[in-house]
Amino acid sequence: MELVKNSVWNVRTVDGLSSGLYRVLQVFDDIPCLILFYLENPKGITRPIAIELDKFSRSIKQKKILEGSFSLPPHLLLSEEEIDESYKTIRDENFSLIEVLVSDLEFIFDYATKKKIPRLAKHANDKGKARTTISRLLNSYWRYGQDKNALLPAYQYSGGAGKQRKVSEKPIGAPKTSRTLAVKRPKTFIMTATDKDNIRKALKKHHLKPGGKSLVETRKELLREYYANEVKRAEALGEAPYVPSYKQVREWKYKLFTDNEISEKSSTEKDLLLNKRELLGDTKKKWPVPGSCxxxxxxxxxxxxxxxxxxxxxxxxxxxxxxxxxxxxxxxxxxxxxxxxxxxxxxxxxxxxxxxxxxxxxxxxxxxxxxxxxxxxxxxxxxxxxxxxxxxxxxxxxxxxxxxxxxxxxxxxxxxxxxxxxxxxxxxxxxxxxxxxxxxxVVRGDKxxxxxxxxxxxxxxxxxxxxxxxxxxxxxxxxxxxxxxxxxxxxxxxxxxxxxxxxxxxxxxxxLADSSEVISRLYPPTKASMTRDGIKYNDMYYSCDRVIKDKLASIARTKGQWQLDVRINENTTNYIYVRFEKNDVFTKCNLLGKSNMMKDQPMLESEFVMDWLDKNHEENPISVESIDSKVKRTNIEKNAKARARNDKLTPTEKIKNTRERRKIEIEQTANKVEDNSVSSPQEKSHSNTESKPSSVVYLPRRRR
Incomplete structure (x- = not known):
């Protein structure tokens, strides 16, 4: 079995070693020995341990030492672009304090074999830091894979959430980008105070009320009421209309209204108290060996x-x-x-x-x-x-x-x-x-x-x-x-x-590198949605054992979908890697049968399909005919209401003798159809007489 730097081993019963997980810090060929680091003491300061190479290999053959695994904390499983710059500064400052020590093999050997290390105290004094500070940084570096990112601070992001940016002529946020060169995306709509007010009115009128319309339908009503002329202009010119996108409407819904207002306005008092109220009670001659370069x-x-x-x-x-x-x-x-x-x-x-x-x-x-x-x-x-x-x-x-x-x-x-x-x-x-x-x-004239x-x-x-x-x-x-x-x-x-x-x-x-670490850092990061049909990415659906076990698709169907962190392999659409919780590692999810058209294809194929769909939706958010039909429906509604106001009958008289009036209405309607379509017997006779031929036509006789 390979003894590789940074590998993890589970020690069971070996003299001179406590039971538990150990990481291989260094392999010395000339001595020969191994330098191990004990991983079972996360809070205290631990010093490395030296062990003879033959003894370690013999224990492996005797099954006293088994190959082990050590999971890195979630805050280390981030791609570089996801790490905050302030965290990188802290990481780089911490690494500069111990870089000389961890790259010095003589120091590592002395630190593991000698009781007193004057060099450590002198180094701490030169850096102006306490000896315990340097020791703890060394512990973190060795514990979490001998990587600079092991010195990242272990706390979450903080930022200015909720602050609105000033409106300018330049669109706010990331611009629309095409996944492929085949589709050109229209420009981003810039929100003004008037647009926000229109969105507020449309949300109140159509969405934020008991039994209100969906946000998709609400946006369509918004375009019909406030952007009809722009939709007609774009239709005539054959271009995408300059109107608020669905994403913008959804974003401003949560900016214009608080969560409490959304909950109260979209629910009846009974539904609010029964189902939506708070529950506070419970809770690689210069490169002689493999790996040099x-x-x-x-x-x-x-x-x-x-x-x-x-x-x-x-x-x-x-x-x-x-x-x-x-x-x-x-x-x-x-x-x-x-x-x-x-x-x-x-x-x-x-x-x-x-x-x-x-x-x-x-x-x-x-x-x-x-x-x-x-x-x-x-x-x-x-x-x-x-x-x-x-x-x-x-x-x-x-x-x-x-x-x-x-x-x-x-x-x-x-x-x-x-x-x-x-x-x-x-x-x-x-x-x-x-x-x-x-x-x-290629020779001229060749195929x-x-x-x-x-x-x-x-x-x-x-x-x-x-x-x-x-x-x-x-x-x-x-x-x-x-x-x-x-x-x-x-x-x-x-x-x-x-x-x-x-x-x-x-x-x-x-x-060695942890596979989850490679996936999280090198595979492109993106987002996917947990839906009732599975994990949705680029209109393809994925699933795994956890989705089935925890019934996540069922939860998404009842409580609504949510976003998940995803890493993709651009060589294939057959699987993606998903992180279900903030503190979880990435899990491999496979393509479902409903998306078999994209099976065994590169991700580029799915991105082209997505671009094609985006282009169609943006060019045709609503049809011009739907605007005209909205006017027709409104006029019919007005006429019906006006006729009802002129009706002098009481409610009791309106519902009285319903069966008799229904029968009369059917007879009158049927008679009108019959009069228009059925002719009289005299007309039939006259028609038959006129259609008779004036001479006799003899058919040829068959041969005898």
Whole structure:
């Protein structure tokens, strides 16, 4: 079993160690020993413990030590963009106090083996801090995964909720953005005092009353009463009307009215007291070992692909992101997408490199064991381009995991390993496919490669995964001369064998990461809704065991839907990761049968459908005919009320002899129809006489 830095072990009965969970802080090969940190004392100050490597390995074989798990607190499971800047400042200040200590292996060894550590006191004095403060920061850093984010403050956000911003010519909040380039969104409506007053009136008249209309219907009434001319103008010009959106109406409902007012106005007194009143009573020669450095780069594949919805439609050439371990040459991460080289696609490749590969391959119909592609670790540093990886998002999201290094411009030799892997993939697989451009080596007069394209994105990815697995098993002579370990063990010099043999001997610079941490930080964050049909995201529905067990869909049906934090894998629509409660970890939820049309598709397909729907709703919030029909209904209502006022009968006289009057009304109505449609017997006779022919026509006789 692998002994990896940052892994967690459950100690049962080992002499010199208390029972409980321990984290591996460091593995010393020259001594040899392990430095462990006890995780069962969250409040007190705990010092690391040193143990012989042979003793620890022997205890594992004897089942006295088992592989364990340690869940990180919820406030650490945040993507970098979700962390408040003030919290980052506190985190960075705390890390600067202990950065020198945690990066010094000699200090860690002395701290775990010696009783007195003068260097700790001197360091605290130099920093102007108490020794206990430095000790507690060291404890937090080691307890929560030896990551800078372990020093984030453990309290919730605070802000200026409820404050209204001043209205200006520039729209407030995030602008409308198109998920794809195929749909252009209209401009955002800017609310004025008059618009707010109109919304207030419409809400009072149609929505906030017992048995009132839904908010969707209320917005339609708002547009009919106050924005009819704008809707007609937009209809004539063939553009989206400049009117308040449904989201704006819903937002201002809670700004113009308090929760108490909404509850009181939309309920009768009996319903309010019975069902809505308060209940207060109860409650990765410089890079000698795997993990020293990973290289990441992107390239446009030399092959055209087609759409999965229509095989006759060519989508162009996909982008391949590859991550390669510099020491072993093992391809540790892969991502194929329709996006160009960008941080959006790169973060998917990083997540793929940091997570196990068996489930990823299974999505493309390839069954492997984790040992066939054992790369699921974080490297010591990551070498990348200064293109898409120079932005703020990679700096914020990747640096907490590993050190980010940028290669100089126009120097691909700084990433020679990953560049060579692209060339091998082209020679071994891509340039042999139908639809390939062969790296631009097209002779004039040759057939257009786009006309030969036959592979979908999923099929091409499956072929590429199979080629990657073959490259990882290929023999490279350079590996045999870079390390004597392969010769000692008499195994083939392949990247896979190099990786496994070095890890088995604890000669690596890899670190394990919690899968929930990778998902929460690298997968794109978004929101979904818990509805009666399941968890709704991009008009697709998902579910899991918790939804069924806790009957969340039933609750959403009776109490209304609510929003959930979601992380998505842009390679597939088959599942998403959902956080049900603020203090929960992310749970994998699978696509339901009702959304099978989008099964095994990339998220881009669902986003195009959403853009198409948004465009139709915004161009046609209500029909012009509904405005005219509203006027007709109003006139009919006025006429009926006027006739009723002129009626001199008493209520008793109105309901008297209802059966007789009903019978007379039926007879009068039936007679009118009969008189108009049925003719008399004389007319029938005259009609029959006129229709008779004036001569006899003989039919031909049949042969005898």
């Amino acid at each position: 990973f290289e990441i780069d992107a390239t446009v594949a030399d092959v055209h692909i087609v759409s999965s919805f229509g095989k006759q439609y060519v989508l162009g050439r996909p982008t391949i992101y590859s991550i390669v371990d510099r020491a072993s040459g093992l391809i540790v991460g892969l991502n194929v997408s329709l996006y160009f080289a960008s941080w959006r696609a790169a973060r998917q490749a990083l997540a793929n490199a940091f997570l196990p590969k068996a489930s990823y391959c299974k999505e493309f119909g390839i069954t492997i064991q984790d040992s066939d592609w054992p790369a699921a670790h974080i490297p010591l540093r990551l070498m990348c381009d200064n293109g898409e990886m120079i932005g703020l998002a990679p700096q914020k999201l990747v640096v907490p995991f590993t050190e980010l290094q940028l290669s100089p411009p126009y120097r691909p030799d700084f990433k020679a390993m990953v560049e060579s892997r692209f060339g091998l993939l082209n020679d071994e697989m891509i340039h042999k496919l139908l639809g390939t451009t062969r790296g631009g080596k 257009d490669p786009r006309k030969d394209a036959i592979y979908t994105l999923k099929e091409f990815t499956a072929l590429l995964i199979d080629a990657v697995l073959e490259l990882n098993r290929s023999i490279y002579n350079s590996l045999a001369t870079s390390s004597s370990l392969l010769i000692e063990k008499d195994i083939s010099p392949t990247p896979l064998n190099f990786w496994k043999s070095h890890i088995a001997e604890h000669k690596h610079a890899l670190k």
